[in-house]
Amino acid sequence: MKKVKLIYNSGAGQSKFTYFLDTVIEKFMNNDIEVSIYRAGEKENLEEFVKNSDSENIYGIIVAGGDGTINRVVNIMMKYNIKTPLGIIPAGTSNDFAKHINMPYNFSECLDKILKNNVKPVDVGKANDKYFINVCSAGLFTNSSQKADKNLKKAVGKLSYFITGAKELFKFRPFSVNIETDDEMFFEKINLFLIFNGSSVGGMTYFTSDSSIHDGLLDLVIIKNCSFHELGGLVAKVMSGHTLEDKNIIYKKTKTIKITKVKGKCDRPDVDGDEGPEFPLDVCCIENGINMFL
Ligand SMILES: [Mg+2]
Structure with missing residues (x-):
């Protein structure tokens, strides 16, 4: 009998996933797959549970949680070079990655999709020694999920990020960086940067x-650094899905990015909604880094 390893985050979002556990077990068992379950919490040894998963016998590693939980599992999978496919059930506060790969929000449909066994390799980003699946970022608004109060997060979900972000706006000052991509080097005073592996962030599909x-x-x-007035216009433009063509936006595709902070204050970069590594950042794309059920 094959096995799946299921990791679920009991405290994630306003999720009802815990009520669904029995159905998950039933669905897998009906397909001759045994389920071994890990309840992710504050004190734990997730690494122990995930690390020995590269066996013919294991159908997949399934994560029911948000971007943060996926990030932790992906970091372990990359560390141990695990090629067993990863399946995502969107059960967190923030499910940007699940949205990007079109996993159904209905848990049952989501499992049906995973059971179709359509496995493809996907890219993984790496920032210094931390892997990310969605985004690595720093500057204005970018670490609201890290900073958002836990109780606020539980009560109002993703809205808590915007409340936290809005509070930050009035204190924020731009900072200067040196940036090196595959083909150029430049210096810029900026409000924020975002490095996407290929996805939507904060619902901005x-x-x-x-x-x-x-x-x-x-x-x-x-x-880039711009006036308060221009910044408002930019945010509105981005939220409404307009193009990134603007004199205050730099947008480019690249395999590697080096970012060195030169002047000014900026909080520690964020990876997939969690605290990332310190500057200077050395970021790259690991092509086909992990296998996933898509
Ligand atoms: Mg990409």
Whole structure:
């Protein structure tokens, strides 16, 4: 009998996934797959559970949680070079990656999709020693999910990120960076940068609509230092799905990006909604880094 390893985040979002556990077990067992379950919490040894998963006998590693939980599992899979496919059930506060790969929000449909066994390799981003599946970012608004109060997160879900972000706006000052991509080097005073593996972030699906997790490239988006007034216009433009053509936006595709902070204050970069590595950042795209049920 084959096995799946299921990791679920009991505290994730306003998720009802825990009520669904029995159905999950039933569905897999009906397909002759045994389920071994890991309840991810604060104190744990997730690495122990995930690390020995590269066996013919294991159908997949399934994560029911948000971007943060997926990120942790992907980091372990990359560390141990695990090629067993990863399946995502969108059960977190923020499910940007699941949205990007079109996993159904209905848990049952999602499992049906995983059971079709359509496995493809996808790219993984790497920032210094931390892997990311969605985005690595720093600057204005970018680490709201890290900073958002836990209780606020539980009560209002993703809205808590916007509340936290809005509070930050009034204190924020631009910072200067040196940036080196595959083909150029430049200095810029910026509000924020986002490095996408190929996805939507914060629900802004159109933001980089032509980015892909299969192209071996990262999408770098920089919002330059600009007036408060211009910034408002930019955010509105981005949220409404307009193009990234603007004098205050730098947008390019590249395989590698080096970012060195030169002047000014900026919080530690964020990877997939969690605390990332310190500057200077050395970021690259690992083409076909992991296998996934798509
Ligand atoms: Mg890409």
